[in-house]
Amino acid sequence: MTTYLVTGAAGFIGRSIAAALLARGENVRGIDSFITGKRTNLVGLEAMDFIEGDLTDPAACARACEGVEIVFHEAALASVPRSVADPVSTNQNCVTATLNLLMAARAAGVRRVVYAGSSSAYGDTPTLPKHEGMLPNPISPYAVAKLAGEHYMRAFARVYGLETVVLRYFNVFGPHQDPTSHYSGVLAIFCRRMLAGEQPTIYGDGEQSRDFTYIDNVVHANLLAAAAPAEKVSGQMMNAATGSRITLNDTFRILRDLTGYKGEPMYAPPRAGDIRDSLADIRLAGELLGYSPIVDFREGLRRTVEWYRQGE
Numbered sequence: 001m002t003t004y005l006v007t008g009a010a011g012f013i014g015r016s017i018a019a020a021l022l023a024r025g026e027n028v029r030g031i032d033s034f035i036t037g038k039r040t041n042l043v044g045l046e047a048m049d050f051i052e053g054d055l056t057d058p059a060a061c062a063r064a065c066e067g068v069e070i071v072f073h074e075a076a077l078a079s080v081p082r083s084v085a086d087p088v089s090t091n092q093n094c095v096t097a098t099l100n101l102l103m104a105a106r107a108a109g110v111r112r113v114v115y116a117g118s119s120s121a122y123g124d125t126p127t128l129p130k131h132e133g134m135l136p137n138p139i140s141p142y143a144v145a146k147l148a149g150e151h152y153m154r155a156f157a158r159v160y161g162l163e164t165v166v167l168r169y170f171n172v173f174g175p176h177q178d179p180t181s182h183y184s185g186v187l188a189i190f191c192r193r194m195l196a197g198e199q200p201t202i203y204g205d206g207e208q209s210r211d212f213t214y215i216d217n218v219v220h221a222n223l224l225a226a227a228a229p230a231e232k233v234s235g236q237m238m239n240a241a242t243g244s245r246i247t248l249n250d251t252f253r254i255l256r257d258l259t260g261y262k263g264e265p266m267y268a269p270p271r272a273g274d275i276r277d278s279l280a281d282i283r284l285a286g287e288l289l290g291y292s293p294i295v296d297f298r299e300g301l302r303r304t305v306e307w308y309r310q311g312e
Contacts, residue, residue: 002026002027002070003028003029003067003069004027004028004029004070004226005028005029005030005031005065005068005070005071006018006021006028006029006031006048006074007030007055007064007072007073008031008037008073008075008076009030009031009032009037009042009045010030010032010034010037010038010039010042011037011038011078012041012174012177012178012215013169013172013218014037014072014074014075015037015042016174016175016215016216016218016219017072017074017219017222017223018048019044022047022048027049028048028049029050029051029064030042030045030049030051031050031053031060031064032050032053033053033054033055035054035077035093036077036178036181038178051064054097055075055093055097055098055100055101056092056093056096056100058100058103058104061100061101061104061105064101065101065104065107066108067108068108069110069111069112070110070111070113070226071101071105071112071114073098073101073113073114073149075097076093076094076116076146077089077093077142078118079142080120080142080143080273081271081272082142083142083143084140084142084272087141090142094142094145094149095145095148095152098115098152099152101113102152102162106156106160106162110162111162112162112165112226112234113156113163113164113165114164114165114167114222114225114226115149115150115164115166116167117146117168117169118142118143118146118147118169119168119169119170119171119211119239119241119278119280120138120139120142120146120275121136121138121168122134122136122137122168123136123137123138123143123275124137124139124275124276125137128279130239130278130279131281131283131284132168132237132238132239132281132284139275140273142273143273150166150237153165153235153237154166154235154237157235163235164234164235165225165233165234166236167218167222167237167239167240167285168238168241169218169240170210170211170212170213170239170240170241170242171185171187171212171213171241172185172213172218173185173188173212173214173300173301173304174215174216174300174304174307175303175307176215176307177215180192186210187212187255187301187304188304188308190251190252190255191255191259191304191305191308194255195259195305197261197262199263199266201265201266201267201268202249202266202267202268203268203269203270203271204248204267204269204274205267206247206248206252207248207249208247208276208277209245209246209247209276209277209278209279210248210251210277210278211244211245211278211279211280212242212245212246212251212300213241214299214300214301216294216295216300217240217242217293217295218240220293221240221285221289221291224289224290225289232288233289238285238288238289239280239282239284239285240282240285241280241282241293242280242293242297243279243280243281243282244279244296245278245279246297249265251301252265258302259305259309
């Protein structure tokens with residue numbers, strides 16, 4: 001039976017992929033250093049072979065990759081503001097960790113690595129939707145680090161024959177996303193504050209737009225990427241999103257209805273490194289993976305609010 005490794009398994013996206021694999025009855029190993037991952041996210045994943053380890057340590061990577069056929073590489077310091085404040089740690093935990101993982105995967109005979117790329121690689125170019133043929137233009141240290149990981153994936157596919165697939169995520173949200181940190185995703189923060197009757201903060205005028213992507217769509221894309229024929233996908237990069245966008249102001253209004261919050265948002269100056277608009281062209285993922293979104297934004301937001309309301 002295939003053994004799958006999920007890096008960042010105690011994080012929001014890694015935990016969700018691991019849960020989907022376990023639900024299929026797969027052999028799953030996870031690794032996390034708990035820099036941002038939560039031990040509570042491992043509840044329900046007891047069937048997973050879990051390693052507490054840091055991918056900046058080559059020995060931990062080697063142990064994690066032993067006997068593995070497919071890797072889902074989700075571990076990262078996934079925050080633009082955090083990268084602006086501390087670019088060195090972002091580089092270590094994104095670039096160095098990714099290279100260590102690829103070296104260990106190659107040595108262990110891993111067949112395929114599916115990599116969590118980021119739409120931040122496109123930068124703030126005005127062209128919409130963002131398509132894979134566009135030149136990258138990262139404007140934050142986080143975006144630079146995630147793009148470097150993409151280049152390593154492509155290089156290992158071309159030079160060493162390791163199958164790699166890059167999925168560029170667009171603003172993923174959903175259950176198990178940490179709402180308690182300044183570095184958390186905006187929807188997680190909004191949900192927590194509005195359910196508590198607290199005023200959320202919008203950085204900028206609120207007319208900036210995002211291709212918010214519910215977690216089930218990202219898990220779906222990853223499972224497709226793991227199973228797709230190598231001749232179609234190895235060495236490829238593609239967007240994983242919904243192909244639609246909504247402003248933060250409109251998002252706030254929907255959340256106000258869902259949460260029962262009665263107030264208005266607070267507006268603050270834009271944050272350094274944040275982009276203005278984001279919208280994905282998802283046609284390539286459709287062609288190569290047969291991907292299309294399985295949960296739309298409003299339904300995903302409803303499910304997310306319900307999860308936070310239950311206090312999970």
